[in-house]
Structure formats: C-alpha cells, structure tokens
Amino acid sequence: GAVVxxxxxxxxxxxxxxxxxxxxxxxxxxxxxxxxxxxxxxxxMLMATSNEGSKxxxxxxxxKDKFLINHASLTLSTLTVTSAHPExxxxxxxxxxxxxxxxxxxxxxxxxxxxxx
Amino acid sequence: xxxxxxxxTEISVVEKEDVTLDCVYETRDTTxxxxxxxxxxxxxxxxxxxxxxxxxQNEISGRYSWNFQKSTSSFNFTxxxxxxxxxxxxxxxxxxxxxxxxxxxxxxxxxLTINP
Numbered sequence: 001g002a003v004v005x006x007x008x009x010x011x012x013x014x015x016x017x018x019x020x021x022x023x024x025x026x027x028x029x030x031x032x033x034x035x036x037x038x039x040x041x042x043x044x045m046l047m048a049t050s051n052e053g054s055k056x057x058x059x060x061x062x063x064k065d066k067f068l069i070n071h072a073s074l075t076l077s078t079l080t081v082t083s084a085h086p087e088x089x090x091x092x093x094x095x096x097x098x099x100x101x102x103x104x105x106x107x108x109x110x111x112x113x114x115x116x117x
Numbered sequence: 118x119x120x121x122x123x124x125x126t127e128i129s130v131v132e133k134e135d136v137t138l139d140c141v142y143e144t145r146d147t148t149x150x151x152x153x154x155x156x157x158x159x160x161x162x163x164x165x166x167x168x169x170x171x172x173x174q175n176e177i178s179g180r181y182s183w184n185f186q187k188s189t190s191s192f193n194f195t196x197x198x199x200x201x202x203x204x205x206x207x208x209x210x211x212x213x214x215x216x217x218x219x220x221x222x223x224x225x226x227x228x229l230t231i232n233p
Contacts, residue, residue, distance in 0.1 A: 034220070043208065043223045044162075091160055095221075103150075106212075106221060108162040 006109035021079045021112045023094030029074035030096035038091040050077040084116040119144045121224035129230040138194045140209030149213040151192045156206045199231045
C-alpha cells in the first residue's frame with residue numbers, strides 16, 4: 001500500500017521558536033496533501049489543503065501566517081509552525097491523496113507530536 | 118455541509134463481548150464515501166474500511182462487521198468477541214462528491230476500552 005512518512009515524529013521546542021514538519025509520499029505522487037491537528041482526546045480537524053505548485057487553502061479560523069505550508073514537489077509538503085506557543089502543542093497529522101487510482105484515496109502519515117514549552 | 122456524529126464518547130466492555138460503535142452522518146450529496154479508522158495509543162491512523170453511497174451491502178472482515186443503512190444515515194461498526202488489542206479510539210469519517218473529492222470530515226471519535 002501507499003506510504004506516507006512524517007518527520008520528525010516528536011519535537012519539543014521553546015516558546016517563540018519555529019518548527020518545521022515534513023510530510024512525504026514515499027511511493028506515489030500527490031498533488032494534494034492535507035494537514036490535520038488533533039488536540040488530546042479530540043477529533044482530527046482539517047487545518048489546510050496543500051496544493052503542489054500553488055498556495056494552500058486554509059480552513060476557517062486557521063492563521064495562514066502562523067501555519068506556513070509549502071508544497072514544492074509532488075512528494076513533499078511542509079508545515080511550519082511559526083513563533084510557536086504552548087497552545088500550539090498538539091498532534092499534527094498529514095495525509096496525501098493518491099490520484100492515480102479509481103478513488104482519490106487519502107493515506108495518512110504517522111503524525112508529529114509537538115510540545116511547546 | 119457534511120457532518121459526522123459519534124454519540125458514544127467512551128465505551129468499556131469486558132473481553133469477548135460484542136460491541137457496536139455508532140456513526141450517523143449528514144450530507145446533501147448523493148455520492149459520498151464513509152470510512153472507519155482506528156487510532157491506537159501510538160497515534161497513527163489505521164484504515165479499516167471505505168464504503169461508497171451506492172453500496173449498502175453489509176461487510177464482514179474477520180471479527181469486524183459494518184452495517185450501512187442509508188435510510189437512517191448510519192454506518193455502524195461491530196466488533197465481535199472483542200479483544201484487548203481492540204482498545205483504541207475509533208473514528209468514523211465522511212467524504213462527499215465524486216471520488217471523494219471533498220474533504221474528509223471526522224466524527225468526534227469513540228474511545229473503546231476492552232478490559233481483560
């Protein structure tokens with residue numbers, strides 16, 4: 001099956017620093033990737049849709065200047081949390097859409113746990 | 118707009134019992150897809166099943182079974198003879214439009230605990 005990786009799996013940073021999370025589709029090309037955020041004991045909430053070669057589409061209430069998304073290639077999307085604060089601590093999960101099949105299946109990465117001190 | 122409701126926040130049963138997780142969805146699209154995912158403590162989402170709106174046949178996979186009823190907009194998930202390893206958070210999700218072109222919307226999740 002299609003594999004999506006995320007790096008790092010876990011990161012701890014100080015308040016005010018920026019953190020970059022990578023999402024890679026390992027065996028397929030993805031023009032569309034998605035970034036989700038999951039707070040403890042809550043559901044996954046879509047933050048933004050990452051489109052290769054164009055600007056990301058952000059969901060309502062998500063600050064695009066704080067959560068920078070770059071989808072520079074067909075296999076890589078990055079999410080940068082700028083000037084992170086403790087309230088940004090969360091589990092971030094990406095997914096990549098495989099448009100090569102009969103159905104646009106989304107494959108999920110293993111997630112990145114961000115802790116901001 | 119799409120919406121998924123999992124009314125059961127937490128369920129706790131003893132091993133070997135059968136357990137059903139409820140999922141009710143809302144959409145105005147006639148073409149849509151329903152999913153179930155398992156999220157163990159590690160956090161990684163595990164895909165369990167995808168069902169399209171034109172296929173109401175129930176499905177069985179080992180101890181897992183799914184009951185899709187368009188008349189009640191429900192897509193319930195039953196685990197037969199539960200095991201401790203089934204303990205996880207289970208999410209029901211919906212994607213509407215042709216080939217699931219619209220975004221994936223998740224329910225609130227049901228935390229299932231199987232006690233030995």
